[in-house]
Amino acid sequence: MNERILTTLGFDEVKAMIANHLATMQGSEELRKLVPSSDREVVRSWLEETEDGLNVLRLRGGLPVPKLMNIKPHMKRVEIGANLNGLELAEVSRVLSTTSEIMRFIDDLKDNELEFLRLYFWADQLVTLPELSGRLRRSVEEDGRIKDEASSELRTIRSQIRRSEQTIREKLDGLVRGKNAKYLSDPIITMRNDRYVIPVKQEYRSIFGGVVHDQSSSGQTLFIEPKQVVDLNNRLRQQQIAERSEIERILSELSADLAPYRREILHNAYVLGRFDVMNAKARFAKELKAVVPAISRDNHVFFKQARHPLLNQDMAVANDIRIGEEYQAVVITGPNTGGKTITLKTLGILQLMGQAGLPLPVAEESQMGIFQEIFADIGDEQSIEQSLSTFSSHMTNIVSILEKIDERSLVLFDELGAGTDPQEGAALAIAILDAVGMKSSYVMATTHYPELKIYGYNRPNTINASMEFDVDTLSPTYRLLIGVPGRSNAFEISRRLGLDAAVIESAKQIIDEESQDLNEMIADLENQRKMTETEYHEVRHYVQESEILYRDLKNAYTYFFDEREKEMEKARKKANLLVQEAQENAEKIIKDIRKMQLEGQGTVKEHQLIGARSQLEDLKQDEHLxxxxxxxxxxxxxxxxxxxxxxxxxxxxxxxxxxxxxxxxxxxxxxxxxxxxxxxxxxxVAPLEEPKQRVVTGVQRGASAQVKPELDLRGKRYEEALAEVDQYIDAALLANYPQVRIIHGKGTGALRKGITEYLKNNRQVKSFEFAAGNEGGSGATVVTFK
The missing domain is CATH 2.30.30.140 (SH3 type barrels.)
Structure with missing residues (x-):
């Protein structure tokens, strides 16, 4: 994708908005390198990652990626054998600990059987190094300080240092207190040249002896190391040197431990950066109410209720922008300040964002195309350096565009043919649009020229469009009207502003009849559009009601057959048991008859046969009603x-x-x-009675009066929902409800599973089961209390 289009349409400004949500330096680097791609599979994978980020944000509040620094320079130094300092080791340690935390987080998602498109693919590339990570955590603080636990030698040395410092302070405390205080500028202990000293007045420098390390700017105070602590300070200094040597040894050892895992650590950092970008894109989508669009195989672009991402989203007017399926060229006509240019830019920037895998501020069911190149000629392109006029500069750019476009190009022209004689400019605009159409490129163009309104009707795969203007308020509405060319509102505006009607009629006589007929045709089209739009909204309302009824009927139909099959299965099992029991009894009766026959030497008496027949008759089951x-x-x-x-x-x-x-x-x-x-x-059956509530204290009655026999948890997070269920069950028991219903929805099943586990472990719950099909089915649970 050419750099010029990214600058023209403000792609970097969009990335800057996403960067506000990043936490890691690696993520910032990944976002900085991000540019739109024309590879369909690459774009698809990017959009799937965005979809995963949105789902994790919705289900768990986002991936737990903390602030991380760029460790690439650190790993480069390790590669050449250099030692890292404490802060650099702490930054590497943070990457390793974050890797382990992310792995635990994702394992929890897997345990809950949550499905994602690309999240697990990246998670499988993470490598946990528990021994190395544990050594770093035990050895280095987050601010880079080496811990006492880094080695037994360091712990011993620091213990000696603390004892030496305590001894020195006790000695100096004895010197600065009592009768010696009069020789001091201040009765304090301070440091000079890493040695403990006291501030002594100039005239009493010989009182304490020792070494002078510094003096005040006035020269009235000398900072003296008394002779009583010189040896102690020398010993402390030796211990501090030993501490530095031990720290250097530890840093060298830890740096060497990193070397074998350099590639794994770097790749972990890269994957964490990708996760950070996924988080940032998801939070950006939440901020703009953006969604992930579908990719059209045929490059049919349809952005429903599209908004420009750089505008105030609360004030931006959403428009349906469509190109590619029924028409490859859209010509937007109408006056200035109506929103033509921003509509042009909205199409361009949304397509760039989509091809970069970013969420788009559009409605659900929107779809994007994949273009090899996007070109634009927008704004004032006058070049002072090249001494080119505005028109010349525009034409230079257009010539360059026409040389590069093909059937996989999207071209955006703003005020095509402007800057020259209107008649010539209109002719040039038509010729340029024809040239673009010859190469099967997609094009959206804005213009003032009325001749291009006719062009939209006469050319195949081309349609007119305009920006709506409210004549009553004399202001644009910024709504895009596809299929309706823009018309001049000069006469109507002039009339409302008070211009004499005779002057207006005179002006109408001056313009040619063709232009007047065109304006009347456009006015008629606008009236038809408004009528059609009203009818569409009415039909849409009935369609939505029908869809809801259809879903309810379908669910009830499915529930009916499921229940019927269950009952049939129960009946079959019961029948099989009865048959089995009857067979066993019949076998017993037959066995008895045979026994009697053998005992009677081949004959069975009549009363014995009658008794056996009666026993067989008794096996028959009672029939139904x-x-x-x-x-x-x-x-x-x-x-x-x-x-x-x-x-x-x-x-x-x-x-x-x-x-x-x-x-x-x-x-x-x-x-x-x-x-x-x-x-x-x-x-x-008797009508259902409202659950009776016990007469309890004033506080209890006030609480139970607010408890409903139904709790709706749809749209709530897992932990929040379980906490609410716990409080609700207590309140329902206090209200003496015999039975309540909990609506949790179907979704992924995680919330339903959590509620089931909770109810199993609650001693006050007698039983629970899914609601009937016409009352929510497996999306709701009916709970009966003891």
Missing amino acids: KKNKVLQKAKAKKQFHAGDEVLVETYGQRGTLIKKMANEQWQVQLGILKMTIAEEDMAP
């Missing part, structure tokens, strides 16, 4: 009325009678479904 005359008579006495609540025995569901149908059948409301049920398949 249809052949039970007593129960049939009892059921015939049932009187049903509209509005009664009944139990539909066929489905095991409660319902409400609506109206009686023919042949002793009723229309019954089962949840969202209306079904026709025979009276013999129904039984009257």
Whole structure:
């Protein structure tokens, strides 16, 4: 992708917004190198990483990547055998510890069976070095200081240093207190040249003896190391030198330990940088309400409700921008300050962002193309150095573009043909658009010329567009109207501003009839568009309602067949058990008959056969209601009325009678479904009563009054949801509810699993099960208390 288009459309400004969310230097380097790609597979993998980042942010608040420095220079020094200092080792140690933390985090995602597109691919490339990481943590503080635990020798030396410093301070404390205080400028102990000294007045320098290390700017105070502590300071100095030597040895040893794992550490840092960029893109998407678009195989670009990323997102007007499927050229006409140029730039920058794997501030179901090159001629291109006029500069740029474009190019022209005679400029604009069309490139162009409005109608694969203007407020709405060319509002604006009607009519007589007819045609098109838009929104509303009803019916239909299959399976198992039991009993009876036959020497008496036949008859099971005359008579006495609540025995569901149908059948409301049920398949039931609440103290009554018999957790994070369930169960028990319903949704199943584990371990829970199909199915759990 050419550098000029990145600058023209503000791609670096978009990257700067993402950089605000980065935590690592490696991530900053990765983002700095990021440019759009024309390789479909590369772009797809980048967008999948962005999708993963959004999912991790939604589920876990993002990947735990802390602030990390760039360790490439450190590893280069290790490679050539140099020793790292304490701060550099601390930065390497932080990379290793972060690697282990990220691995634990991702293992938890795997344990919860969460699926990602690219996250696990990168995680599998991380290499944990627990022994090396542990040695570094034990040896180096985060600020680079070497710990006492780095070696037993260092611990001994530092213990000696502390004892020596304490001895010196005790000696000097004795000197600065009491009668000696009058010889001092201040009764304090300080340091000069890494040795402990006291501030002595100039005239009393001989009182303490020892060595003079410094004096004040006035010369009235000398900083003297008394002779009593000279030997002690010498010993302390030797211990400090031994400490430095031991630290150098430790640094050398730790640096050498890093050398065999140099490549693994560097790659870990690189992967952490990729994770950091994934995090940053996800947070950028959340900030702009951006989404990951689909990639069109046929380069059909459709950005729904697109917004320019550099505009204030609360004030930006969203537009549907479409090019490629029905038309490859879009000509936007209309007056200045209407938003033509920003629409042009929005298409360009969103396509660049998409090909760089970034989320786009568009609505769901948007799709992007993959272009080999994107070219633009936008803004004032006048060149003082080359002594070129604005028109000349534009034409120079356009000539260069026409030489490079092909069928995989997207071209953006702003005010095509401007800067010269209108008639010649319009002719040039038409010829340039034809030249672009000859090469099958995609093009979006803005212009003032009315001649190009006709061009949009006459040329194949070309469509007119304009920016809407509100004549009532005399201001643009910044809404893009595809299929409607822009029209001049000069007469209407002049009339509203108070210009004499006679002057306006005179002006209308002056313009040619063709231009007037064109404006009237455009006005008619706008009216038709508004009518169509109103009808579209009305139809869309009904379509959405139909989709919701369809989903509910589909779920209920699926639930019905699932439940029917379960009941059939239960019936088959029960029948098999009955058959098995009958076979065993029959075998026993046959065995007894044979025994009697053998004992009776081949003959079995009539009463014995009758007894055996009776035993076989006893194996027969009682039949159902249809052949039970007593129960049939009892059921015939049932009187049903509209509005009664009944139990539909066929489905095991409660319902409400609506109206009686023919042949002793009723229309019954089962949840969202209306079904026709025979009276013999129904039984009257008492209406459900509201759960009674115990009379408790004032505080308890106030708490229970606010508790609902249903808790909705959809859209909540895992930990937050479980905490809310715990509080809710306590409140429901306090409110004396016998049963409650928890709505957790289906999703990945992690929240449902966590709630199930919680309910298993709660002693107050008697039982729990998924809700009925028409009440949420596996997306909700009904809990019954003891």
